[in-house]
Amino acid sequence: MRLSYSSINTYETCPAKYRFQYEERLPTSSSPALAFGDSLHRALHRFHDRPVPVAPSLEELQEMLDDGWVADGYRDAGEEGLYRDHARQVLAEYHRANADSFRIPAALEFRFTVEVEGVQLQGVIDRMDRIPGGGYEIIDYKTSRRLPAKAYVDQDLQLSLYYLAAREIWGIEPERLTLYYLLPGERMTTFRTPAHADELRRRIAVVAERIAAGKFEPRANPLCDWCDFQARCPLYRHKYEKEGGDPAPNMTAIVDEWIALKREDWERYRRLEELKSLINAFCEEHGYRRLYGTDGTAIDRRPQHVTAPDAERVRGILEPLGLWERVLSVDAKGLSDLIEERTLPPNVEDALLASREEVRTQYALYLKDPARSRR
């Protein structure tokens, strides 16, 4: 099996998408963002690919951009022109920040394949520099606009893979791992330890095992709206079938009614909450326990004390009586919620799913309402 940063990341985001892209090799569309990123990577490769430690001039760097410009994916010449101007500005800033400290890199666009847990792990390291005074720094260029949180960089899968690869290929431990965000012109640097490499090996093994077992379930995620495979995705099947002529118009009427009622529910809930806070504020101010409507019906206002048991004290009381086990149980809903959050490592998720005894399967219906999420 061959895996890379992109394929592992894709699998972990959505196994179905991995299947469409890497197993079935369905075509993906190009986009301005991809072409723009590709063009900048090409220009920077040529910029650093020098036999002498003297930086090319800014004019030469701009020519490198023009020579390697990727024109696919833009809507029209106007959009392409805007992106090209932006790329020139980004490279001017890069030149200003890097020309004086220019060094010959230790590695440049280095393609590697290493075997990890029986998997051929492939990748391309954008650049590796020797750090003055000793050690190595691996640098990966990013063309996203916004900087991520530091915690994200500390966990970044791509940097972990490069760290692992550098150990396997060159037998070195890179001291610094850097994501260089070209648009804001900021570097975010982190490090990894041998313990991270071991953790990554386990992560790769889990992904490989799940792929080999044919586990390709769709996993709804924030990138679904930009997914190239929606038309093949089980989650979107009905939507695409409807586009070719509604297969069951009566059912669509039922769906529409359900959605309308659900929206009414939300509206009522929102209004009830508004009224509740007005009533509470009025009672608080005037000391009322009850408020009466016009027909004599009353709203009772009762305090509800939210308590949290002190587990150790409860245990001290119940254990001597042999009753402690009675209040200890796994919260089935809490467990389901945890699994549904989809934030657990896939092997932990599998183990938890396998740990549950199926009593019956029931289906809850949720409304995915674009109008509501836009609010």
Ligand code: SF4
């Ligand atoms: S649309 Fe979403 S759930 Fe479906 S394959 Fe694409 S990423 Fe996965």
